[in-house]
Amino acid sequence: MTDNAEEGLIYIVDTNVAIVANGNLSEQATPACKLACAVRLNDIIKKGRLALDNQKLIFDEYKKYLNMKGQPGIGDAFIRWILVNWATGRCVWIAITPNQEQNGFDEFPLDDRLTEFDLADRKFIAVCMAHPEKPLILQAVDLKWGNFKEAFSDHGIEIEFLC
Numbered sequence: 001m002t003d004n005a006e007e008g009l010i011y012i013v014d015t016n017v018a019i020v021a022n023g024n025l026s027e028q029a030t031p032a033c034k035l036a037c038a039v040r041l042n043d044i045i046k047k048g049r050l051a052l053d054n055q056k057l058i059f060d061e062y063k064k065y066l067n068m069k070g071q072p073g074i075g076d077a078f079i080r081w082i083l084v085n086w087a088t089g090r091c092v093w094i095a096i097t098p099n100q101e102q103n104g105f106d107e108f109p110l111d112d113r114l115t116e117f118d119l120a121d122r123k124f125i126a127v128c129m130a131h132p133e134k135p136l137i138l139q140a141v142d143l144k145w146g147n148f149k150e151a152f153s154d155h156g157i158e159i160e161f162l163c
Contacts, residue, residue: 010049010092010135012124013078015061017041017140017162022066022073028141033163037140038074040162045081049089051135052082053096057123096126113151118144128157136160 020029021037029037044050052058059082066079085091097106104119105126117125121142128134137159139145145159152159 008047008049010051010131010133011044012051012058012127012135012137013041013044014121014124014137014139014142015058015065016142017138018062018075018078019065020075020140020163021078022075028143028163030163033140036162040138041074041078045078049092050082050085051092051094051127051131053123053127054093055096055098055123057096057098058127061123092131094127094130096123096130109151109155109157111151111155114148117148118142121145125152125157129155134158138162 017037018041020034021041023034062079062082065075067073067076068079068083082091098104099106103110103114104122107126107129108114108122109125109129124137128137134156137157139159139161140163146161149159
């Protein structure tokens, strides 16, 4: 496998990256897409770091779609890796503040161009904004994110579309 993750670099991983890496393919998730997701998760497992929220919203979403009990997929290995590295520094827990306002989190950018961004995905953006290094967000098949790429970029948020 190629080596795409830099030593110690922190990432935020959208749930669909792990789902696709497990081989749960959709129209957008071609075999090449599955391989790209699997390679990146493998690289993170080997030497990367992962940013998660202190509310455990991201982890809880992972638990809905991934198996922690030994399934063979790399996405499943990824969630088991999180459990092993929960407190080792490889997982970085970032404080985010849920709110009842339209933006969903205090850390989510107040930007009219982002009002239509999916509420369920705002936790990933909030973690990015709250982290001092604004980690790269890995995205697989949620094409709607592309509609907001310019607005995110204006806020220093970088998204890598693996597929």
